[in-house]
Amino acid sequence: MDVLVKTLLFGNSFLTVVNPARLVPIKFEIYQSDQGFYHRIYKQVGISGANLGQVFQVWAFEEQKSWDKQTIVTTVEDYASYCKVIYESAGN
Numbered sequence: 001m002d003v004l005v006k007t008l009l010f011g012n013s014f015l016t017v018v019n020p021a022r023l024v025p026i027k028f029e030i031y032q033s034d035q036g037f038y039h040r041i042y043k044q045v046g047i048s049g050a051n052l053g054q055v056f057q058v059w060a061f062e063e064q065k066s067w068d069k070q071t072i073v074t075t076v077e078d079y080a081s082y083c084k085v086i087y088e089s090a091g092n
Contacts, residue, residue: 005037005076006030010087011044027059028083030076037079038066041086 008028025044030037042059049055067074067082 002031002033004029005032006080008080008083010084025057026062026087028080028087030079030083032076036066036070036072037074037076038064039079039083040064 006029008030009025010028011025027042027044029040029042031040041062041064043062044057045060046058047055048058067079070079070082
């Protein structure tokens, strides 16, 4: 069974963003399986209201991939660094 081990949220940083497209929040969910780590990317597409003033973020699934350079000693922090590189390079 695959296990969610870490969630990363990037974007929506008005002070540091270079590319305005990066103002859209992007979420990386890192999972661990028997074969190693993989990630799913989601993009925030809106906010939905509900009864009693509750507000929910609406996320759209973008992709699921694994890092082909990971080894048996790759840690979740190594994989999180890889996800950060993906996010930073996608805006350029």
